[in-house]
Amino acid sequence: QQQVKQSPQSLIVQKGGISIINCAYENTAFDYFPWYQQFPGKGPALLIAIRPDVSEKKEGRFTISFNKSAKQFSLHIMDSQPGDSATYFCAAGQGTYKYIFGTGTRLKVLA
Amino acid sequence: GAGVSQSPRYKVAKRGQDVALRCDPISGHVSLFWYQQALGQGPEFLTYFQNEAQLDKSGLPSDRFFAERPEGSVSTLKIQRTQQEDSAVYLCASTLSGASYNEQFFGPGTRLTVL
Numbered sequence: 001q002q003q004v005k006q007s008p009q010s011l012i013v014q015k016g017g018i019s020i021i022n023c024a025y026e027n028t029a030f031d032y033f034p035w036y037q038q039f040p041g042k043g044p045a046l047l048i049a050i051r052p053d054v055s056e057k058k059e060g061r062f063t064i065s066f067n068k069s070a071k072q073f074s075l076h077i078m079d080s081q082p083g084d085s086a087t088y089f090c091a092a093g094q095g096t097y098k099y100i101f102g103t104g105t106r107l108k109v110l111a
Numbered sequence: 112g113a114g115v116s117q118s119p120r121y122k123v124a125k126r127g128q129d130v131a132l133r134c135d136p137i138s139g140h141v142s143l144f145w146y147q148q149a150l151g152q153g154p155e156f157l158t159y160f161q162n163e164a165q166l167d168k169s170g171l172p173s174d175r176f177f178a179e180r181p182e183g184s185v186s187t188l189k190i191q192r193t194q195q196e197d198s199a200v201y202l203c204a205s206t207l208s209g210a211s212y213n214e215q216f217f218g219p220g221t222r223l224t225v226l
Contacts, residue, residue, distance in 0.1 A: 006153075032212055043115070043202055043217030044154065051212070089153045097142060097206070098167065099215070101153030 002027060004092050006102025013109050019077040021105045023090035026071065030092040034099070035064065035075050038087045047088070048075070080109045113137070115218035117203050123224045124193045132188045132221045134203030143186050144215060145178055146202040154202055160186060193225045 005024045013019045023033075031052055036044035050057045050064040050073065057064045063076040077084055087106050091099040116135045124130050136143050142161050146154035147170075156170040162183035171178070175194075180186040190197055200222050204215040 004153075034214075036217075041219065043204075043219050045217065046214045049212075049214075091153075097144060097159050097215075098156050099154075101155070104151070104153050 002100050004090060004100050004102045006090050006105060008105060009103070010106045011108070013080045013107065015080065015082060015109055015111055017080050017109075019080045019084070019107055019109070020074060021088055021090070021107075022072065022074045023092075023102050024070075024072045025092045025100075027092070027094075027100075028071070029094050030100075032093040033064070033066065033073050034091050034093070035062075036089045036091065036101075038089065038104075044089060077107075080107075082109045082111045085109050115203055115205055115216050117201075117218040117221050119221060120219065121222050121224075123226065125226055126193060126195060128193050129189065129191045130193055130223065132190075132201050132223070134186045134188070134205075134218060136184065136186070136203070136205030137216055138184075139207070140205035140216075141183075141208045142206040142213070143180060144204040144206075145186070145188050146204065147172075148200040148202055148220065150199070157188070157201075190223075193223075195225050198223055198225045 034049035035047045037047045038044040061078045066073045087104045090102040093099045118133045145157040148154045158178045159167040160180045175191045177189045200220040202220045204217045206213040
């Protein structure tokens with residue numbers, strides 16, 4: 001019940017395209033859903049986060065869509081750029097410290 | 112200001128050796144976390160401190176793992192009698208307070224390889 005399932009494992013997108021990464025959770029007590037971006041040799045960095053009282057949050061080219069009834073959330077990267085090539089992790093937390101991370105999606109944006 | 116720093120960045124240990132990994136959180140950050148990230152996987156929670164108090168150590172995989180934060184700033188994760196399955200990147204993160212929804216700022220990690 002503590003798992004967060006993330007897909008796809010890897011993704012290749014053309015420059016300018018839309019990258020979509022999906023996550024699903026089981027524990028309905030989760031109430032904070034951040035997405036982290038990680039470059040090789042670096043620690044994860046917060047990209048965008050959402051709480052379940054809204055269905056969508058947008059920051060620049062990054063959008064989180066949240067479906068509470070389906071217990072799913074997704075990250076959309078619009079106008080994907082080669083600099084977006086990284087590993088993306090979704091996570092879920094119970095409003096506090098103990099994040100459960102997905103297994104990651106390795107995104108490659110072709111120039 | 113400086114971010115979260117970790118040292119060493121790389122550590123190679125022979126099986127059975129003890130290792131100590133250091134984390135310097137962002138100055139003033141109350142909460143500190145340790146995660147273990149296996150190759151190709153997401154980070155997995157190990158333990159959590161609020162100031163010097165270790166409030167949750169439920170993620171520590173065995174009694175060979177020990178973490179401390181004696182003065183509420185720098186933290187050390189110690190692994191005794193290392194095993195090959197301990198090979199991973201160990202990430203430290205800190206947040207400003209223990210309140211909900213604060214961003215966790217991650218360090219670059221220490222890559223531990225146990226031979």
